[in-house]
Amino acid sequence: MGSRRAPDVHMFPSDLEFAVFSPEEIRKLSVVKIITGLTFDALGHPIPGGLYDIRLGSYGRCMDPCGTCLRMQDCPGHMGRIELGSLVYNPFFIKMVQRLLCIFCLHCFKLQMKDHESEIIMLQLRLIDAGYIIEAQELELFKSEIACQNTEELVKLDNGDSVHPRIAAISELLAKNENNATNMTKTSCSLRTAITHAALQRASSKKCRHCNKSMRFVRYLHRRLVYYVTIADMKERLGDVPDNTGQNKVIFADEAQRYLRKIYEHYPQLLKLLVPVLSLNSDASGSNSNSDYSPVDIFFMDTIPVTPPRARPMNVINDMMKGNPQTDIYVNIIENNNVLNVVLKFMKGQQENLSEQARAAYQNMRGSNSHEKLYNAWLSLQSSVDVLLDVNMSRDIKSAEGLKQVLEKKDGLIRKHMMGKRVNYAARTVITPDPNIDVDEIGIPDIFARKLSYPVPVTEWNVVELRKMVMNGPDVHPGANYIQDSKGSTTFIPADNVAKRASMAKLLLSNPKDGVKIVHRHVLNGDVLLLNRQPSLHKPSIMAHKARILHGEKTFRLHYSNCKAYNADFDGDEMNAHYPQSEVARAEAYNLVNVASNYLVPKDGTPLGGLIQDQVISGVKLSIRGRFFSREDYQQLVFQGLSHLKGDVKLLPPSIIKPVTLWSGKQVLSTIIINLIPEGYERINLDSFAKIGGKNWNVAQVTHSAVRHVAAGTGIERESGADT
Numbered sequence: 001m002g003s004r005r006a007p008d009v010h011m012f013p014s015d016l017e018f019a020v021f022s023p024e025e026i027r028k029l030s031v032v033k034i035i036t037g038l039t040f041d042a043l044g045h046p047i048p049g050g051l052y053d054i055r056l057g058s059y060g061r062c063m064d065p066c067g068t069c070l071r072m073q074d075c076p077g078h079m080g081r082i083e084l085g086s087l088v089y090n091p092f093f094i095k096m097v098q099r100l101l102c103i104f105c106l107h108c109f110k111l112q113m114k115d116h117e118s119e120i121i122m123l124q125l126r127l128i129d130a131g132y133i134i135e136a137q138e139l140e141l142f143k144s145e146i147a148c149q150n151t152e153e154l155v156k157l158d159n160g161d162s163v164h165p166r167i168a169a170i171s172e173l174l175a176k177n178e179n180n181a182t183n184m185t186k187t188s189c190s191l192r193t194a195i196t197h198a199a200l201q202r203a204s205s206k207k208c209r210h211c212n213k214s215m216r217f218v219r220y221l222h223r224r225l226v227y228y229v230t231i232a233d234m235k236e237r238l239g240d241v242p243d244n245t246g247q248n249k250v251i252f253a254d255e256a257q258r259y260l261r262k263i264y265e266h267y268p269q270l271l272k273l274l275v276p277v278l279s280l281n282s283d284a285s286g287s288n289s290n291s292d293y294s295p296v297d298i299f300f301m302d303t304i305p306v307t308p309p310r311a312r313p314m315n316v317i318n319d320m321m322k323g324n325p326q327t328d329i330y331v332n333i334i335e336n337n338n339v340l341n342v343v344l345k346f347m348k349g350q351q352e353n354l355s356e357q358a359r360a361a362y363q364n365m366r367g368s369n370s371h372e373k374l375y376n377a378w379l380s381l382q383s384s385v386d387v388l389l390d391v392n393m394s395r396d397i398k399s400a401e402g403l404k405q406v407l408e409k410k411d412g413l414i415r416k417h418m419m420g421k422r423v424n425y426a427a428r429t430v431i432t433p434d435p436n437i438d439v440d441e442i443g444i445p446d447i448f449a450r451k452l453s454y455p456v457p458v459t460e461w462n463v464v465e466l467r468k469m470v471m472n473g474p475d476v477h478p479g480a481n482y483i484q485d486s487k488g489s490t491t492f493i494p495a496d497n498v499a500k501r502a503s504m505a506k507l508l509l510s511n512p513k514d515g516v517k518i519v520h521r522h523v524l525n526g527d528v529l530l531l532n533r534q535p536s537l538h539k540p541s542i543m544a545h546k547a548r549i550l551h552g553e554k555t556f557r558l559h560y561s562n563c564k565a566y567n568a569d570f571d572g573d574e575m576n577a578h579y580p581q582s583e584v585a586r587a588e589a590y591n592l593v594n595v596a597s598n599y600l601v602p603k604d605g606t607p608l609g610g611l612i613q614d615q616v617i618s619g620v621k622l623s624i625r626g627r628f629f630s631r632e633d634y635q636q637l638v639f640q641g642l643s644h645l646k647g648d649v650k651l652l653p654p655s656i657i658k659p660v661t662l663w664s665g666k667q668v669l670s671t672i673i674i675n676l677i678p679e680g681y682e683r684i685n686l687d688s689f690a691k692i693g694g695k696n697w698n699v700a701q702v703t704h705s706a707v708r709h710v711a712a713g714t715g716i717e718r719e720s721g722a723d724t
Contacts (some may be wrong), residue, residue, distance in 0.1 A: 019280045020090070020298040028307050030037045030081035031068050033056050034306055037331035039323065051330050052309050054079050059309035077308020082333060082384075084302045085341040086378055091223075091386040091393060092404075093299040095273060097256055098225055099200040099265065101218040105208040109262040111270070112203035112215070120524060121199050123167070125273040126174055128192045135170060136191060142166060158267070172689045183265055196274055218251065221394065223386065224379075225251040252378065253300050258295040271296070301385060306330060325400030332384045340364070340377040412657040423454055425579040431533075433570050434557035438644060439609065440595040442531055442545035442577070443557025444523060446477055449549045454521035454527065466519045470505040471498075477549065478522050483508070486515025487624060515546045521548050523579065530578040531556075533566040540565040540598040540608055544589035561609040565598065618667040623669060628662035635673075641672040650675055 021029070029625055035049040046052040052059060055067035056076035057544050066075040089097065103112055111118055120143045127136040208214055226248045264271055272279045278295045312326040323331075342358045345351055347370045351359060367373035386393040391402040409412050427448045434443055458466055472479035475495045483494040483504060486704050494500050508517055523529075523547055533540045543565065550557060556575055563569060570668040591597075601608050611619075621627070629637065635651075642649055656662040 008044065009561055016388040017280065018277075020277065021305065022293060022297065023294065023303040026079075026303045029079045030305070031078045032080045034080050034082050034330070034334065037334040039327070040321070044321070048547065049287065049325050051080075051082065051306065052314075057308045057310055075310075077310040080306035082306060082330070082337065083302040084304065084337055084381065086381070086386050087257060087300050087302045088378070088382045089225075089253050090258070090299055090301050091389050094223070094225065095220055095365055097260065098218050098220045098298050099202075099272070100274075101216075101225070101251075101256065101259060102202040103200060104259075104263050105211060105213065106216045106259055107213045108208060108211040109259070110208065110210040112205065112209055112266060113199075116324070117143065119167070120146075121195060121269055122273055123170055123174075124195050125192065127170065127194075128188050129273075130174060131171070131188075133191060135173070136195075139170070140195075171351050188298050197262065200272060221248075223300040223383070225256060227251065229711055232689055250375070253382075257297065257300050260299065261294045264294055264296050268351070284539075304330075304333060304385065304388070325397075328400075329384065329397070330389050330402055333381070333388065336384050340374075340381050343370065343374045343377050347374065359673050373698055423578070425581055427577045428574055429454060429578075431553045431558045431568060431570060431573055431575050433560055434554045435560060435615075437548055437557055438546075439559045439561045440546055441559070442529060443547045443550045443553065444547045445530070445553040445555065446549055446551045447554075448577070449523040449547070450474060450477055450479065450524050454523070454579065455484065455520050455581065455601065456518045457520045458508045458519060460509070466521065467505040467508060469521050470508065470519060477551075478524055480519050480521045482520050484518040484520065486517065490520075523549065525549055528580060528586055528594075530580065530589060530593065531566075531575055531576045532578065533560075533568050533573065537567065541567075541600050543595050543598050546593060560615070561611065562595065564610060565595075565608040605710075619669075622665040624665065627665035631661060631663070634663040634668060636669050637668045637676075641668075642675055645675060 008327075032049065032053050034051060034053070034054045036047060037051070038047050039050050039052045041047055046054050048054075052069070053062055055078065057066045057068070057075045058064065058072050065072050066078070068078050069075055069189045073618045104110065105112060120139055124136045124139050127133075127139070143482060202217060203215060207213065218225050218227045229247055229249045272295075277298065307326070312324040314324060315322040320325070334529055342354060342362050343365070346362055351362075354362075362373070365373045366376045381396070387397055387400075387402060389402050390404040391397055391400050392404075393402075405412070410416060422567075429445070429448075437443055456462065456466060462724065469478055470483070470493060472494045473493050474481045480493055484490045491504070493504060500531045508519065525546075527547045527610040528544050529547055530542055531545050534541075536542060543562070548557075556577065558568070558575075566575070568575070580589055595609070599607060599609050638649065638651070650671070652663070652667050652674075655667060673684060
């Protein structure tokens with residue numbers, strides 16, 4: 001009997017965390033060490049040890065199999081690495097390194113903070129991580145009380161003799177419910193940031209509270225860490241020195257690493273809470289074969305991972321291979337690293353092993369001695385590594401993208417490719433205003449109407465109409481895009497073959513035994529679409545509008561009244577349109593999600609739809625005293641306001657009969673209001689006062705609207721339902 005197949009193992013990830021690779025992990029992931037900035041030889045073949053080494057994977061037009069997995073086009077690519085001659089700062093953490101060095105003494109490596117303060121900070125951060133936000137806020141008040149009472153000995157947690165009852169209760173709570181953490185909220189993140197920021201404030205004392213030596217206050221200056229060496233320190237080291245010899249000293253990465261390793265030995269739990277990424281790397285350090293590794297080493301870099309060629313393909317211009325901007329950054333790192341290695345060999349007395357070209361390059365370097373040359377070489381290497389992770393740190397390189405630019409903002413990996421999902425039967429474009437369409441309509445460009453489609457089953461009652469659409473094809477509106485048979489297979493309607501379209505149209509209802517065919521037709525006038533503008537902050541952010549096809553347009557046309565519901569304006573805002581694909585969805589859109597059903601906001605019942613300033617001004621000018629219209633103008637204005645109604649329109653008698661028959665502007669408004677009231681209901685009885693008094697109009701002080709029809713006054717914002 002054959003062996004039974006082992007069951008498949010499935011993973012169900014619950015969350016995603018960003019961590020930093022340790023140097024040992026980079027070496028394990030890497031398949032080749034990059035040692036040269038050259039890419040191809042004279043024949044166009046990749047150079048071994050270069051940035052397009054065949055072991056990194058196949059690329060572009062390369063027809064050779066991958067040197068690692070032996071695959072070709074389906075090779076995902078493999079990582080490489082660049083070994084640096086000296087340690088450099090990780091630019092993402094250099095400011096955090098500066099803040100940590102400011103709160104510790106660089107002589108005795110002790111925290112410049114009272115013991116009870118550090119203990120309470122640790123408890124606060126642990127409470128926030130466990131989900132106890134209120135308890136963490138209460139501890140802040142307790143810390144102030146302790147500072148006023150000066151009872152530091154009662155709150156220490158490590159003396160074993162006496163512990164404050166409140167501290168003991170919180171410690172017991174955390175011990176029992178350590179895994180009670182909830183999802184991080186905006187409040188918890190803000191509180192954690194505030195506590196961490198306050199804890200990392202620079203110590204105010206100039207002397208260490210433990211060893212009484214002068215504090216070295218580290219500053220972040222021109223992307224470097226420096227501290228001021230006082231005259232007292234120089235006299236302590238060198239003896240007699242002039243009084244004006246104090247100067248700034250640059251802290252190299254290896255020196256900062258030694259400081260942080262000493263600090264981590266004294267305060268591992270505090271650093272893990274202040275910098276949570278250290279907790280992730282402390283777990284990895286246990287399995288690290290390098291015993292000299294410390295979690296704080298993530299703040300520094302001595303091994304640079306190199307992405308596969310598939311992630312930085314060569315550009316081909318006129319059959320000429322041109323380098324990728326990302327590759328140029330790697331080349332810059334390799335060149336600066338080679339210069340640094342030359343300087344180090346000179347300082348070690350190993351210049352005999354160097355070539356004449358390397359020796360000449362050393363002599364031409366900036367700096368009067370080896371130490372200055374080393375500093376300049378290290379600074380150039382640090383700058384090139386900074387650009388690899390954040391291209392904004394360089395003023396010269398703008399075409400490439402650093403790791404930060406790949407991830408951040410709208411065009412980044414997360415928002416564009418992971419969160420920015422698109423769905424079928426949807427369209428997106430800019431919105432522009434159009435007061436000539438109805439409030440519940442949306443103007444759809446004809447190009448969208450031809451691309452979107454709706455499935456319509458073919459019956460005896462609609463076959464004639466559907467045959468005309470099939471004959472029009474996908475490029476003529478109203479037409480159809482494809483036909484689906486009863487088995488689910490689809491046949492696209494050709495745009496350039498009239499005979500085939502005619503044949504497909506004739507066969508729509510030819511044999512009922514074959515089942516019902518479905519024609520996917522274009523969007524028609526009156527079809528319902530769901531409009532959405534992000535962010536969707538409330539229910540009316542998605543409403544149903546009836547389509548009106550606009551030929552030759554490129555944007556959605558939206559009525560002004562809907563701006564408040566969508567929180568939209570017309571300065572380049574974009575909106576999404578979704579086309580329902582079933583009769584049930586269309587019925588819900590017509591009757592539940594339509595614009596008229598979302599007139600009142602669910603929050604407090606206030607109106608969402610309203611008029612804009614132009615329409616308010618028109619209402620004022622229309623209803624002002626002395627405004628009269630002829631029969632033609634009166635009926636035209638009434639028709640414009642009631643064009644959607646069917647049936648007879650009730651007109652009012654003229655307000656002036658002789659010498660000319662005239663209607664007032666108030667009668668235009670009255671006519672529209674009377675015809676909008678349903679049959680069987682009483683007319684509106686409203687008496688309201690305008691914001692602008694009658695004395696400001698230089699006429700009789702009549703500023704109110706009377707009963708049953710607009711008898712006097714002006715239509716101001718309150719009466720016309722303004723949007724603001």
